[in-house]
Amino acid sequence: MIKIQNLSKSFNNGNNKIWAVKDVNLQINKGEIFGIIGLSGAGKSTLIRCINRLEEPSEGKIFIEGSDITSFDKKQLRNARKNIGMIFQHFNLLFQKNVYKNISFPLELEGLSKKEIDSRVNTLLEYVELSDKRDAYPSQLSGGQKQRVAIARALANNPKILLSDEGTSALDPKTTKSILDLLNKIRKEFNLTIVLITHQMEVVKDICDRVAIIEEGEIIEMNKVEELFKNPKTHTANAFISGLKSDIPDENFSPAEFEGTLIRLSFLGKSAKKPIVSQMVKKFDIDVNILSGNINELISTSVGHLILELSGQKDEIKKAMDYLNNENVNVEVI
Template sequence: MIQLKDVKKRFGRTNDEILAVDGVSLTIDEGEIFGIIGYSGAGKSTLIRLLNGLETPTTGTIKIGNREISAFTGKELREARQKISMIFQHFNLLWSRTVKQNIAFPLEIAGVKKADRERKVAELIELVGLSGREDAYPSELSGGQKQRVGIARALANDPEVLLCDEATSALDPETTDAILDLLTNINERLGLTIVLITHEMHVIRKICHRVAVMEAGKVVEIGPVLDVFQSPQAPITKRFVSQVTEPAGTDQAIAHLPGGTLIKLVFVGEKTEHPVLASLIRKFDVDVNIVQGNISHTKGGAYGSLILQLLGNENDIDTAIAYLHELGVQTEVIGNE
């Protein structure tokens, strides 16, 4: 559906050049929700602007469907953009227009007849859950309702791709989850390909099928979300994963533990439901203290992590760890005193 091949984007002159996107190659499948995560300055916002033609790559190619959008200009580019919609962090609504007038705006520009516009707007208002708010102005809406208007407006021209630029960053956690649920519903009902950029791993965990991690303009890791959670490779990916798998204060709690062996267990899929801890205590002469535990649910399945302190004879502890490996539980010794 979307293919980027060795895409680079430079800004500035030769002596003062910024390489915002550095040799990115990736493929996004039709109908998937694909996440791009990175901290400020990673290049993710530039990358998403390349996808809708707001920026042109310095080198490399970008294809959406069978169209090489990176080669389009003028009328061809404008027509291609009609199938690539975008929603933004700060909504970008027209404040002098009502909800239904905001949603109708792209249809007016496209020259759609009034009766067809009204029918389409009514369908979209129901789809995004804004029935009864058709005549409200943006100033009368909550943040979540404003974003729902933005989503409806983005869907007005029946796009093939929906780009989400930090679409939930301005929202509280509860509203964020509601908007993410709406995007998941739209993806499933319409088969819409969604590309979502964020700096929050919670967003990736909740709705994305696959994720690309960006740092300094490069994609440093890419894969199914569950695989990335289970075995993050790049240091920055490990930092992002820890946002949702390790509560704040975990490091301090570990630092103050007196002695013993600290291990981290990782459970994936059905293994999150197995009574591994009870079995460990019954089989081995070791004392087990739970330091921290967490289960996260991704679209690919459940992911659980557990940090334990094991106290006892060194040989018994080694045998217990070997037993965990035999069960297929990913086990890592993270401290030994």
């Protein structure tokens, strides 16, 4: 659906050239929700704005359904953008227009008849559950309601792709969940491809199929969400996940402070809910001290994490860790 090839974007800062995005390669499949997560200034918003050429790439190509949009002229790009909706962190609503007019605006630009516009807007208002706010102005709406209006506007032209640039970061947790539920509903019912920029791993956990981590303009890790949670390969991925795994950061556990062997376990799917540690204690002559742990529910599975101290003879500890590996548990010695 979307193929990003060797994409880079630079900005001039006096005599210096700053690379906001550096040699990014991504393949985003039709109908999936693809997350791009990074800290502030990592380049994620620049990257997503290149996808519809709100930012012009300095190098590289962007293919949408096989067509390289970086080669499009203004007319071709205007037509391509009809298939790409976008929602923003701060909603970008027209505050002098009411809800109806905000949603109808892109349809008016397309020259649709009043009857066609009225039918489409009323359908969208019902879909985002804001029919009673038809004549209200943005200043009269809550943050969640404003974002629902923005989503309805983004859907007005029946796009195939929806880009979300920090679409939930200005919202409280309860409202965030309702917006994520709406996006998931949109994906399922309209088979939209959604590219979601965020700095919140909680958002990735709740809605994304796959995720890429961006740091200093480069993609440093990419995987299915459940695989990333089970076996993060970079320090940045671990840092994002650690806040979800436990209230106690991993860094608090120094092997020098313990006499036994410290290990971090990651469980995926059914194994996250099996009494594997209890069975391990019964099978081997070791003592186990549980230091921290929890289970995260992802959209398609569960991922559990535990940090344990194992005490006993080295050969028994080795047998215990081999047993865990055989039970499809990822074991990492801290």
